[in-house]
Amino acid sequence: FIARRHFGVSRCLTAKAASARKPRERVEIPGLEMVTYGERMHYVPGLAKPVNPRWERDYKDPGRHRSPPIHEMLLYKEKPCYTYNQRTSLLEGTRQALWLTKTKLISGLPPRLFSLAESPANQIPDQDERVQNAIKNARFWDTTVERPGKEKYSNTLLINLLHLCATLQSSHPAIGRRILAEKYSLAATWEREEYLLQIRGQNGLLLNCMDPIPEVSGKQEVADTADHVLETFYPVSPTIDLQQVHVYKEEVNCIGFSDDYPYPHAHTLYFLDGVDTHCKLRPEQFRAKMVMFLFGNALARAHKLYGPILNRPITVQGVGTNGRIFQFMVFQLNTTDLSGDDGIKNQIWLDKDVELYEFAKVRPLIKKKQVTVPAGLAGYKSETFSKFLALYLHGAV
Numbered sequence: 058f059i060a061r062r063h064f065g066v067s068r069c070l071t072a073k074a075a076s077a078r079k080p081r082e083r084v085e086i087p088g089l090e091m092v093t094y095g096e097r098m099h100y101v102p103g104l105a106k107p108v109n110p111r112w113e114r115d116y117k118d119p120g121r122h123r124s125p126p127i128h129e130m131l132l133y134k135e136k137p138c139y140t141y142n143q144r145t146s147l148l149e150g151t152r153q154a155l156w157l158t159k160t161k162l163i164s165g166l167p168p169r170l171f172s173l174a175e176s177p178a179n180q181i182p183d184q185d186e187r188v189q190n191a192i193k194n195a196r197f198w199d200t201t202v203e204r205p206g207k208e209k210y211s212n213t214l215l216i217n218l219l220h221l222c223a224t225l226q227s228s229h230p231a232i233g234r235r236i237l238a239e240k241y242s243l244a245a246t247w248e249r250e251e252y253l254l255q256i257r258g259q260n261g262l263l264l265n266c267m268d269p270i271p272e273v274s275g276k277q278e279v280a281d282t283a284d285h286v287l288e289t290f291y292p293v294s295p296t297i298d299l300q301q302v303h304v305y306k307e308e309v310n311c312i313g314f315s316d317d318y319p320y321p322h323a324h325t326l327y328f329l330d331g332v333d334t335h336c337k338l339r340p341e342q343f344r345a346k347m348v349m350f351l352f353g354n355a356l357a358r359a360h361k362l363y364g365p366i367l368n369r370p371i372t373v374q375g376v377g378t379n380g381r382i383f384q385f386m387v388f389q390l391n392t393t394d395l396s397g398d399d400g401i402k403n404q405i406w407l408d409k410d411v412e413l414y415e416f417a418k419v420r421p422l423i424k425k426k427q428v429t430v431p432a433g434l435a436g437y438k439s440e441t442f443s444k445f446l447a448l449y450l451h452g453a454v
Contacts, residue, residue, distance in 0.1 A: 132304045139299035141349050142258035144333070148297050149290045150341030151407075154348040156295055157249055159395045160403040161285045166385055166444060167273045167406055173450045174443035178228070181221060181446075188442045191217035193434055195380070196417040204419055208332045211380030215262070215327055218442070222449040231453035234267040236320050241313030245353040245360075247395050252296055255309065256353035260346075262327040263354075265320035270372040270452045272389065274404055279370065279391045282402040310360040321362070323354045325448055328377035328384075344409060347375045347386055352403070355390035367393045374448050383411045385444050413441045 094100060095107030114121075127133055147153045155162055173179055181187060195214035196205070219237070226232040241263065245256045289295075314321070328350075330343050338346060355371045363369075370391050377384035385408040392401045415436025416422075422430035 127304060130304050132306060134303055134305065134307075136253060137301045137303055138253045138255055138305045139296045139301055140255045140257055140305070141299055142256075143260050143346065143350075144258075144336040145300070145346070145349075146298060146336075146338055146342045147345045149293060150339075150345045151348060152288055152290055153295060153297075154345040154352075155405075156287055156289065157254060158348065158352040158403060159249070159287065159392070159398070160348070160352070160388075160405050161282050161287075163404060163406045164408075165406065166408045166447070167387060169273070170387070170444075170447040170451060173454055174447040179225070179446070179450055179454060181224060184442070185437070185439050187221055188218070188439070189434055189437055191221060192414060192417065192437070196434070197419065207380055208329075208334070211329050211332065211378060214380055215329065215378060218445060219327075219449075222446055225450070229450065229453045231268070234320075235324060236265050238263045238265055238314075238320075242311070243313050243350065243353050243357060244309045244311040245357040246307070246309050247356060247393070249295075249395050250397070254296075254299070255305065256349055260326065260350040261329065264324040264327070265314075265318075266322050266324045266452065267320055268452065269322045270324060270374070272370050273372055273387055273406070274370070274389055274391075279401060279404075282391065282404060283400055285402050287398055287402070310357045312354070312357045312361060321358070323358060323373045324452065325374040325376060326351060326354065328375065330377060330379040340410070343377060344384055344386075344407070347377050347384060348388070348405060351375045351386060351388040351405070352390070355388060356393065359390055359393055365393065367391070374451065376445065376448060378413075381413060381417075383413060383441055383445065384409050385411065385448060387448070408444065411441050411444065412436070412438055414438065 091105040093107040094104040095109075124130075141157075151162070154160075192214060194217060195210040199205075199213050200209065223232060239262050240259060242259055243256060247254055312321075312323075326347070328343070328347055330340075331337060351373050355373045359367050359371050362371075367390065370389050372387065372389045375384075375386035375388065377386075387406040389404045391403050394400060414434055416430045417434050418430055418432050421428045421432040
């Protein structure tokens, strides 16, 4: 305990809080009944406090509901289930996520995506100028304070960039067959070796479409993944930092939408880093979160569209940002047989820590009476938005 000086209150209010009194242990002696004041209907010094049976209401009161013990619940099972949600921080980061999802990591984005943004027909008029204005709007203009927080400008920048990409709908009509959704709940279940795993919760902004994304890898490249050896992290358990539960539903696979939803295919998931003030993930754990939820969306849709046997690969894209640095991912689900380490593996392409700009200063940064970073936007990198646009146009060109 560290003493602090408080000049505005009395000493009694600044003292160390008294510890809670431990309840006195009740001793029961066989054959000996305690004399209580229950019959007198009032407190009597020297007599024991009576123990009354718990009063059960003859109606349901949600405010005073007491759940039964875990082992008496209907969904209780002896075999534990390890769950992952949007606030889980995996110790081993991306390596652990790759093992849990039986996925092969490939550095960089697929080469065919770069050709989409390099074509003049797929570029936005005055692209660089409009992107820089979108950044300035998020960092300087769309605020009533001197310096907006990360949770404010990162969301504004993402919406601005998506709005810029949507202006190509006149030349690419397939963009009109998409819709953005948020606050949806995902659930996916699978088995990995002897572990039963589930992904639950809400994750970011989802771009749905009527038509599935074309496959990135051909049949031969998918078959070659059988020779890939997954990286392990022994002696660390692969289920470390996952929540272990015994009350759960088996075979739960839900994409978060009704069966007659006209946009059944997931196109791109957009994640915002640092928005949740109650849970801040490090960059490695943030990328692991992206891998897990990309896999969960692909797996849930595979069970809904094809059942337990996957007829064709399913591709889902992911973009994560904190308002300045971007993470780009393309995930392809090649198999739903995830129990063993042998056989075909899933694939993911990762381009991490890509800067959109270097500085966005409200005031210039001055060191030793010299301006080291000028005020305003500095160090804009156009190739980062080209990757963002390439993922958005994938499937519409």
